Amino acid sequence: MVMNHVATYRVYYEDTDAGGVMYHANYLKFCERGRTEFLHALGYTNASLREETGVIFVVRHIDAHYLRPCYLEDALTVRSAVTGLKNASFTMRQEILRQGADDPAFYQDIVLVCVDEDAKPVGMPPALRASMEPYQGKKQQ
Amino acid sequence: MVMNHVATYRVYYEDTDAGGVMYHANYLKFCERGRTEFLHALGYTNASLREETGVIFVVRHIDAHYLRPCYLEDALTVRSAVTGLKNASFTMRQEILRQGADDPAFYQDIVLVCVDEDAKPVGMPPALRASMEPYQGKKQQ
């Protein structure tokens, strides 16, 4: 079974630009919010992870597709699934959907690397890695 | 009776800075989110207000007090009350509180002016003005 993590956010003035739509870099912010909430759903926080295991995750690669614009006051759903789990990194597919839409307005494939305090890649904490396994899905697009 | 509007938001990485705390300008963003949700609670959206009545609200003055820092992954409550209602403008006191705190980490008094499409101040739509009256409170600090 494939589990997706879901979080919902409103588009506020701060997220839009003079083109009348959501500013393109802010889709990445909405996805990061979704990843933080995903981490919380697994029983971790960014702060606890760093304090207890000495590791943080850094972004290595983002492949982002902009399909349809989003607008002021839209309610957007961020849907996240783990699409790859390696020793020191993992990949997520994250989609952003406008309320009531079947197809995403945006999606990205993101590679995150687990690093220590010297920014060296290290193996993910085993318990965290295990907690991600139920969220592994296939790329849907 | 004084009513306050309340909205809650998480502090994400995007909101913090290299000082390890929430970046000072972002407190204003959290307050703006609270005002948009307040408008929704009154039965309006920014978009519908502009389309149906031809007016928008612009910020004229902000008096902002930073009392305590906020941190990554904090759950922050934005508490908003109307503290003054004039013909073409109104004033709000907005407070930001960390979860479980009795005292605000931040508060601001903000003056918003109702303007038409030529940016000229105009009287607020009467129905909107009436809907704000229950939220009128006294400055608590």
Place this chain on the structure above:
Amino acid sequence: MVMNHVATYRVYYEDTDAGGVMYHANYLKFCERGRTEFLHALGYTNASLREETGVIFVVRHIDAHYLRPCYLEDALTVRSAVTGLKNASFTMRQEILRQGADDPAFYQDIVLVCVDEDAKPVGMPPALRASMEPYQGKKQQ
């Protein structure tokens, strides 16, 4: 001959996050600043382009590689080249380099589509298209 457009920006507190480095989504902002200055170097502004030709450019795809972190108060160079020119779209390679560095800290390949007021793809204005040709380069990485 291949021309690159170059613009330089400082990293301020607003650009950093609690991890002590530049926030990942803000690399896209720095690249957008570079594209706007590139447009100015060609003799256009976003505003004039819309007013005179009725078109704007929207982001369709970004493929972003994060190679090294950037820090508060870094002076960053955004180096931009046109890597593909089609009828209604073009591709840019944009690199971000820390002062004195030979290798980029970040680079992205971005596809921008020329659209009309109804968000329909349309051919690029011929004069604008011609002005981009000297900036066509090969992908360097």
Place this chain on the structure above:
Amino acid sequence: MVMNHVATYRVYYEDTDAGGVMYHANYLKFCERGRTEFLHALGYTNASLREETGVIFVVRHIDAHYLRPCYLEDALTVRSAVTGLKNASFTMRQEILRQGADDPAFYQDIVLVCVDEDAKPVGMPPALRASMEPYQGKKQQ
């Protein structure tokens, strides 16, 4: 003699909102850029200040006046003067002017407090304090 520190920045898409103007919280960002460049003009960086003297400056109070809107691609000048120097804090008047304008579009009075690593107010480093004295001016508005 009164000295003002001056820095100039372009308004990019990231700074605007769906209202077609610069987003209100971003005026504070432009002022913070100006303060960082002012610190550099005095011979310091935020990083060096923390490393060498163990102190940072935190925002305590902002009184902000929005007089005229700013627009996409405007070149904005941030003009900063020290208007008060105390033992552990100082006050600045910062104005933002559109190119060619005599009157500011925005101005703020900001109180910054010098704190140690435990966020306790401490006296400003004497050499830094002395370097600010030529920039002391009167409030001009």
